Amino acid sequence: MADDKGKSLGLSVYGFGSLSVFRQIGILVGLAAAITVGVSTAWWLKVPNYRAVYSGLSERDTMEVSDALQKAGIQFQIAGAGNVMVPVDQVAEARMKLASQGLPNSSASGFDLMEKEQSFGASQFMENARYQRALEGELARTISTVRNVESARVHLAIPKQSVFLRDQKNPSASVLVSLFPGRNLDEGQVAAIAHMVSASVPNLQTEHVTIIDQKGHLLTTPESSSESGVSSTQFAYRKRLEDYYTKRIEALLEPIIGAGGVRAQVSTDLDYTVTEQTQESFNPDMPSIRSEQTAEEEVSGKNAAAGGVPGALTNQPPAGGTTGTPGAPAAGGEGTNKSNRHVTRNYELDRTVSHVKAPGGSIRRLSVAVVVDDKQTSSDTGEVTRQPISEEDIARFTGLIKEAVGFSVQRGDTVSVINSAFSQPPKAEALPPVPMLEQAWFWSAVRIAAGAIVAIILLLGVVRPIMRTLAEKASMLPPPPPQMDANQLALEQQMAMPGGVPRLTQQSSYDTNVTTAKGMVQQDPRRVAQVVKQWVSEDGGGQ
Numbered sequence: 419m420a421d422d423k424g425k426s427l428g429l430s431v432y433g434f435g436s437l438s439v440f441r442q443i444g445i446l447v448g449l450a451a452a453i454t455v456g457v458s459t460a461w462w463l464k465v466p467n468y469r470a471v472y473s474g475l476s477e478r479d480t481m482e483v484s485d486a487l488q489k490a491g492i493q494f495q496i497a498g499a500g501n502v503m504v505p506v507d508q509v510a511e512a513r514m515k516l517a518s519q520g521l522p523n524s525s526a527s528g529f530d531l532m533e534k535e536q537s538f539g540a541s542q543f544m545e546n547a548r549y550q551r552a553l554e555g556e557l558a559r560t561i562s563t564v565r566n567v568e569s570a571r572v573h574l575a576i577p578k579q580s581v582f583l584r585d586q587k588n589p590s591a592s593v594l595v596s597l598f599p600g601r602n603l604d605e606g607q608v609a610a611i612a613h614m615v616s617a618s619v620p621n622l623q624t625e626h627v628t629i630i631d632q633k634g635h636l637l638t639t640p641e642s643s644s645e646s647g648v649s650s651t652q653f654a655y656r657k658r659l660e661d662y663y664t665k666r667i668e669a670l671l672e673p674i675i676g677a678g679g680v681r682a683q684v685s686t687d688l689d690y691t692v693t694e695q696t697q698e699s700f701n702p703d704m705p706s707i708r709s710e711q712t713a714e715e716e717v718s719g720k721n722a723a724a725g726g727v728p729g730a731l732t733n734q735p736p737a738g739g740t741t742g743t744p745g746a747p748a749a750g751g752e753g754t755n756k757s758n759r760h761v762t763r764n765y766e767l768d769r770t771v772s773h774v775k776a777p778g779g780s781i782r783r784l785s786v787a788v789v790v791d792d793k794q795t796s797s798d799t800g801e802v803t804r805q806p807i808s809e810e811d812i813a814r815f816t817g818l819i820k821e822a823v824g825f826s827v828q829r830g831d832t833v834s835v836i837n838s839a840f841s842q843p844p845k846a847e848a849l850p851p852v853p854m855l856e857q858a859w860f861w862s863a864v865r866i867a868a869g870a871i872v873a874i875i876l877l878l879g880v881v882r883p884i885m886r887t888l889a890e891k892a893s894m895l896p897p898p899p900p901q902m903d904a905n906q907l908a909l910e911q912q913m914a915m916p917g918g919v920p921r922l923t924q925q926s927s928y929d930t931n932v933t934t935a936k937g938m939v940q941q942d943p944r945r946v947a948q949v950v951k952q953w954v955s956e957d958g959g960g961q
Contacts, residue, residue: 467865555572671790707766716755
């Protein structure tokens with residue numbers, strides 16, 4: 419078997435050497451191309467298919483994303499500027515891990531631009547433009563940190579300030595936010611972004627900030643008048659209040675009825691009238707002394723009888739002939755005394771002054787409607803039976819709801835609770851099977867099959883024709899001369915010499931001499947006959 423392989427290989431090589439130079443070059447180029455394609459196919463089958471997980475990232479974001487992927491043990495490649503690629507079957511996992519770490523932050527550049535070297539001849543306009551661009555980048559980077567915001571761009575319109583007050587113009591700003599798939603911004607987040615931008619730019623009012631999303635939806639509500647703004651606020655407040663009462667009712671009854679067995683709706687009639695009242699009241703039952711003044715006068719001796727108002731009637735005796743006070747010495751006596759005391763008191767009543775401002779949004783009337791499902795019981799066999807709720811239970815539920823919402827008869831609140839069997843949702847159908855083209859193993863199998871087909875084409879279309887051509891070329895050539903051993907070569911040399919006659923040596927074995935003789939017979943029979951005669955004569959003479 420080894421001799422046959424060696425013979426075949428020798429024929430092929432011998433046939434290749436007999437070809438022309440151009441055909442030899444063509445065969446070598448074909449074999450090199452076949453080997454290259456085969457190696458490339460094997461490498462293509464070994465390397466997984468990559469897909470971009472993020473593109474257009476800045477250098478800083480690319481470094482942070484690469485570091486996070488390396489720590490998570492996920493293979494990645496950086497293709498081009500800011501394009502990070504991972505295997506197809508790990509794209510979702512990579513995005514989830516990066517999102518949990520808040521990556522990528524943003525591709526916008528902020529005040530980092532100010533750190534770059536500026537040319538000596540930069541104009542004031544270029545410096546202002548560079549500062550405005552840096553401010554926009556910093557605002558966009560800050561907005562991108564808000565939850566549900568993937569990236570953001572900010573455009574500022576800052577007019578040139580004038581020295582005249584009447585010619586001054588207010589700046590404005592527009593913000594474009596790119597949200598994560600399936601995410602939205604609530605009104606509070608939109609208002610927070612608008613206030614943040616207005617607070618970052620001098621003289622920028624909040625109503626001059628416009629925010630839109632990547633779908634072109636306007637997130638900031640244009641308020642043409644104060645009345646419309648108040649109306650939207652009132653509607654939002656009413657909706658939140660009704661949702662609050664609804665959740666309280668469902669949270670109270672669901673543990674009793676069962677999950678999904680309660681449906682409640684609350685309607686509120688609110689009074690948005692703002693009332694201001696100033697009241698002043700007095701309490702007569704609680705007087706208090708505000709001020710008191712006391713005056714005392716005492717006169718003794720002779721001047722006591724001459725007291726009083728000066729005039730003609732002052733010194734006349736009083737009626738009845740008495741000239742002095744009872745128990746006092748007689749008028750004109752030495753011991754006459756007179757005293758006067760005056761007390762003045764001012765009383766103040768209890769006074770109360772109150773100023774009350776009642777805010778709007780008070781509940782004027784409350785209406786509650788609740789529907790409860792039938793009671794469900796399960797038997798030992800797992801069979802579910804449904805039973806209507808009794809009137810006693812309905813009355814108990816009504817009392818609980820009244821207590822939960824703060825029912826008031828004076829306001830005219832109403833609560834209605836009924837029992838009705840809920841329609842059962844149809845059983846969910848089984849999910850359709852995933853198409854074969856969307857399954858992960860399909861494309862791997864396609865790649866393996868493609869590699870096998872390429873290998874078969876190379877073997878049957880390139881290597882096999884080349885080997886066949888070489889074999890046919892080798893078969894058309896004459897067979898190479900048989901190799902001669904040392905004895906045959908010595909015999910040829912002896913016969914090639916003039917008059918040379920090969921001799922049989924004693925040292926040579928019998929088989930060697932026979933083989934040498936056969937070779938000589940095939941080459942030159944006549945000469946061999948002469949040699950044989952000479953051998954015979956020499957042997958006879960020797961005998």
